[in-house]
Amino acid sequence: MSTQYPPPAAAAGSDRSTLWGVLGIVIGLLCCGILGVVFGFLSIRDAKRFGKSPVLGWVAIVLSVLNIIGSGIVWGTGNYPIG
Numbered sequence: 001m002s003t004q005y006p007p008p009a010a011a012a013g014s015d016r017s018t019l020w021g022v023l024g025i026v027i028g029l030l031c032c033g034i035l036g037v038v039f040g041f042l043s044i045r046d047a048k049r050f051g052k053s054p055v056l057g058w059v060a061i062v063l064s065v066l067n068i069i070g071s072g073i074v075w076g077t078g079n080y081p082i083g
Contacts, residue, residue, distance in 0.1 A: 014050075015046060016046055017044075017050060017054075018043075019043075019057065019078045020039045020040070020046060020060075020078050021028060021040065021056030021057050021077075022044040022056070023042055023057055023060075024036045024038075024039030024056075024057065024061070024064060026061070028061075029063055029064070030065030033041065033064040033065065033067040033068035034064070034068070035064075036061070036063065037047050037060075037064045039060055040057045040059075040060030040061035040064060041057065043056055044057035044061075052058070
């Protein structure tokens with residue numbers, strides 16, 4: 001009779017959902033909203049994979065989209081400080 005063992009746990013260093021979420025928030029607010037959305041998506045993907053809360057990824061996506069919309073409005077009205 002063979003004993004069935006559970007699958008091994010994921011390595012502790014492989015969960016980067018918090019890293020992706022924080023990067024998404026910081027980069028999405030400071031410079032590049034599109035990269036913020038990408039990092040937010042990566043955070044949600046890793047959070048689902050490791051059974052964590054995806055809230056940080058959603059916050060990154062929402063703030064990045066707001067930055068994209070705000071930048072578009074400022075650029076469209078001609079009030080953009082550069083160029």
